[in-house]
Amino acid sequence: MFQFYNLIPNLTVRENVQLVTEIVNNPMRREEALALVGLSHRLDHFPCQLSGGEQQRVAVARAIVKRPDAILCDEPTGALDVETGKLVLAAITRANEEVCATTIVITHNTAIAGMAHRVLRLSEGRIVGVEVNPHRLSPEELTW
Amino acid sequence: MSMLDRKVLRDLWGMRGHVFTIILLVATGVTVLVGSVSTYVSLLSTQETYYRDSRFAELWADVKRAPRYLLQGLSEIPGAALVEARVIKDVRVAWPQSDLSVAGRIISIPADEQPQLNRLHLIKGHWIDSLRRNDVLVNVGFAETWDVAPGNFIDIIMNGRMQTFRVAGIAHSPEFVYASRPGNPLPDDRTFVVLWAGEGAIAAAFDMEGAFNNVAVSLAPGASAESVMSVLDE
CATH class of the missing domain: 1.10.287 (Helix Hairpins)
Incomplete structure (x- = not known):
């Protein structure tokens, strides 16, 4: 997943998700993936008709529809306001739990670390600290 | 999709x-x-x-004056299909309508029949009459420029003597798709005319009876032009 979504502007939400199902074996149903991120009501909208948060949730659906073993999220909330960011993080959390894919969120926003199982701190390309969260927060509980 | x-x-x-x-x-x-x-x-x-269709010749050779009996030898050159001897002379034409002097080239053709090579396309009029020594064909470019029509007369200065010819027809030749006077690469139908007349009239004026000064040759299929040319030169 990318910071700026990278959806194809002239394909609908449904088609953007379908696009990646054409290159993998045994994908999830596209409607199922979109339901996981709470976008069942926006299937036939084009990206320009969606908010930034909705577009990022389409990107989450696009990532999980392949039933991946791992999801790498690069600053998924970097372009979003707090409330929208929380919605996206909730979608990522749900996808992580439902698909059971190892999910790595790269971020400069340390508050997001509160929802992780494990936090790796990086400095100048090296891991400088590893923490395990004994009490994970839900995305709704995060503040920044 | x-x-x-x-x-x-x-x-x-x-x-x-x-x-x-x-x-x-x-x-x-x-x-x-x-x-x-x-x-x-x-x-x-x-x-x-x-x-x-015009049986356009592939080789030409000019000589000053060659007796006709040489023609038999020329036709036996390996690779030569048809050999035709002609008399070709540069002449002047008295043409009062033109401010500039008019030059011409007169070429002998058989009376009553087409030459074997470089056949003419008769546009108007008729072929020269063997019984009329002063019949001449005029090239179409000059005829159109000056409105020359069959039945007109044309004065040609041949070897210093003026002779009056009657225009029997207007013709087009594959040799003169465009006609330009010697030394001038551009076509000039105002001051240059190509004329075809019976051999008798031309030969008499230029002392070429029983002789020719130009030969046109067509090649047999597959024949080499270079080899025919080298034999022709000899």
Whole structure:
């Protein structure tokens, strides 16, 4: 997943998700993936008709529809306001739990670390600290 | 239909104005190309047909004066299919309508029949009459420029003596698709005329009876022009 979504502007939400199902074996149903991120009501909208948060949730659906073993999220909330960011993080959390894919969120926003199982701190390309969260927060509980 | 195909179709539809313009441009280009190529091929074919039907000679040789009995030897040159001897002379034409002097080239042709090589296309009038020594054919370029018609008379200064010829016909020759006077590469139908007359009239004026000063040769299929030319030169 990318910071700026990278959806194809002239394909609908449904088609953007379908696009990646054409290159993998045994994908999830596209409607199922979109339901996981709470976008069942926006299937036939084009990206320009969606908010930034909705577009990022389409990107989450696009990532999980392949039933991946791992999801790498690069600053998924970097372009979003707090409330929208929380919605996206909730979608990522749900996808992580439902698909059971190892999910790595790269971020400069340390508050997001509160929802992780494990936090790796990086400095100048090296891991400088590893923490395990004994009490994970839900995305709704995060503040920044 | 795959999603990428659908994306491409929507992209094309989104810029349909550009796409239509490009298609139109390419179609126009292809049309021009096809038209040009077919015109070129057609012209080549027409040229080939014209020269073949006219039995256009492939080699020419000029001599000062050669007796006719040499013709037999020339026709036996290996590779030569047809050999035709002619008398060709540069003349002057008294043409009062022109402010400039008019030069001409007079070429002998058989009376009553076409030459074997370099056949003429008669545009108007009739072939020269064997019974009329002063019949002449005039090339179409000069005739059109000066409104020369069969039945007109033309004064030709041959070897210093003026002789009056009657225009029997207007003709076109594969040798003179465009006629330019010697030394001038540009066609000049105002001051240069090609004339075809019976051999008797020309030979008498230039003391060429029983002789010729030009020979036209066509090659047998597969014959080498170089080898025929070298034998011809000898």
